[in-house]
Amino acid sequence: MSKGAFAEYANVSGLMGVVISRRLATLHELETVYSLNDALNLAEIVQVGNYNEWAAMEAAKNGNNN
Secondary structure, eight states, rough: SSSSSSSOSSOHHHHHHHHHHHHHHHHHHHTTOOHHHHHHHHHHHHHHHHHHHHHHHHHHTTTTOO
């Protein structure tokens, strides 16, 4: 576990954890099919999606529809 409020992955990298937990790839796929660059691209998709969800919630909270 981490020192903060959120748990960290103990046995896999954070990159692998993000991609697998979002069901964009399996552990087997990351080890056999996808390259590191593929995994980084998948993680970017997660990060941009998370940011856009947050931005939409903030806009809705502040009465902005942009």
